[in-house]
Amino acid sequence: MNDTQPLIQLESLCRYFNSNGMETRAIHNLDLEIYPGEFVSISGPSGCGKSTLLSVLGLLDGATKGNYYLKQHKVEHFDLYQRAALRNKEIGFVFQAFNLIGDMTVFENVELPLTYSFESKSERKQRVMEKLDQVSMAHRENYYPAQLSGGQQQRVAVARGMIINPSILLADEPTGNLDSANGEEIMELLDQLNQQGTTICMVTHDSRFAQRATRTVELLDGQLLQ
Template sequence: MNSNELTETQPTNVVNGNGVHPLIRLAGVTKVFLTDEVETHALSGIHLDIREGEYVSIAGPSGCGKTTLLSILGLLDTPSDGSYALKGHEVANLSFAERARVRNREIGFIFQSFNLIGDLTVFENVELPLTYRGTSASDRKAFVTEALERVGMAHRAKHLPSQLSGGQQQRVAVARALAGRPAILLADEPTGNLDSRNGEAVMQLLRELHQGGATICMVTHDERFAQHADRTVHLFDGQIVEDRMAA
């Protein structure tokens, strides 16, 4: 796992009870949107630690701040106030270009809508982020092949997205997120566009990845799927109202 892009920022001073930095630490994170001179508080004073190897679901009703929180975790947006430490380094105030570099190396995204490029093959879709990163051709081939094998889609490497079912497309999206060997996988409603059978299959895949050591943070409005995680964080009106471990 390459963390060179984080070395330019200073480590945070706060550690957990074991003397080890959590993989992710949000402290007092607030997000305010201004529209027509109206302030909308999407997040208010969020404190959240995610440890390496954890599987965390973020649940709550529509409009509670789940997507905003995931966007901040994924360095797609910045907090209005508060701090965000990734692997012990403050990242909330990085420049746009610095955030993009860290995001490309440390964070894997799984989107509800798959976001596959229609005229690229399965292999090429999974390979594309590695190309942007500057990974060598030999390493790209090895990383993509490994990722496709992990999600059971190696036999579809030469197919186009249009030749796949919805469940298969989401598996390819998971492979794309895995190929860069990120520190954490962020999943935004990964079953939202799938029927119940394919949704369960994707959840089973995430469980298997977690059992293999992956750190996962998943946003979902479905309590059934939230219960697959080790821990569920409930949001309401931009605040954490419950943070509980699985029974």
Template sequence: MTNKKTLINISKLNKIYHTDGTATNALKDIDITITQGDYVTIQGPSGGGKSTLLSIIGLLDKPTSGDYQISGVSVTKLSESQMAKVRNREIGFIFQDFNLIGDMTVSQNVELPLIYRGIAKATRQAKVIEVLKRVNMSERAKHLPNQLSGGQQQRVAVARALVGNPTLLLADEPTGNLDSVNGDSVMQLLSELNEQGVTICMVTHDSRYAHLSKRTINLFDGQVVDNTDNEQKNGTSNNKVDDREVAELMPNAITSSASSLVKNTSTVGA
């Protein structure tokens, strides 16, 4: 992995929400590195900061402080239109509830990022056909989203995320609204994409799928409490914190469950 090029580099990143004079630290001093071809799962309990972190990585939100670089370029000071451009060219999103536009057909949904990029029509159409074939949805190109099953909709969402050849694919609970069969199918698809070289960063609650990734990052109360390399055959985390450290980070009342979560996480895929 050391030979691979760094794609995402996050250091000392904080996100604080202010509500009615009360400050909430959603992310605290986050340091994360994601290399090209990586497949990272972000896990943790609700409110742990997973989605906030994914939103910041996807440039849907801005950090309060810290640095965030994509391919060595800091993106924290980008304007809204620059961020939109980076989202369009470098990032593909897959959402839990698919977020397909209901009034558009499958092919129109998939075509949208290319329209925003200003790609010529002929090229757009060729790309759409190609990517729909890739996710086995080419026969449904003229269908509206409500004419598709959940799994099919998520495949379309994956196609839309992939059509612009993004550097990074972000998936937020991609199986959250799917049954196990469709969930497995989508996860299989993501694994295949990663094998083809696509860098993936996924938030999931489902520990069954975390083992499919190469690395698992655990967040708790806005802090990284575990960063495990799933490829290591010995089942130990290269960045594992012991129970004593966990106990320092977590409130007493939930220490035991958090510890077990860390243990569970570290053993996935072993």
């Protein structure tokens, strides 16, 4: 029994989609708790609901029914502004395709989430360089994404996801576009961040990387396999 309050708590969560009168149950009656400091991997076959679940966790999508608590905030009835404000404060993202902006430098890409913060330019610069140093990319601050390898781009993406010091980092197939060597390096980086206290929830198809997490969750047809 964990005496700590869960960072994330899902209760009978459902996400259904309707198309041409047909209902698809992407997530159905899902219960899940994620505690501070955990590294949780979500795995399962294609179409099982992994990415949908990550979108709901990241407040990019809403549940059809059920309860979602993030740091004790009951968020399923938040409006778009409230969701965006909570997401920008509490949640970092790392995507399979990196999602870096091509005409912005490494520094500018990492700084982007701080654009609307009240920090001074010097404070933002210090934070950006700290995060770039943490992922061993400070020496590439003035490079553009096209000048970097896939592994380097994902390191920059991790730094951008961490720049707000999020309560949780959501990683959607973070090694999916990388070869095995670069994938291993990204997993080592995520391991280090978790050991330093970052809570991580990762979707992956790769069973080798799923096993690196402190807890694995398997989905099938939108439901947890017990």
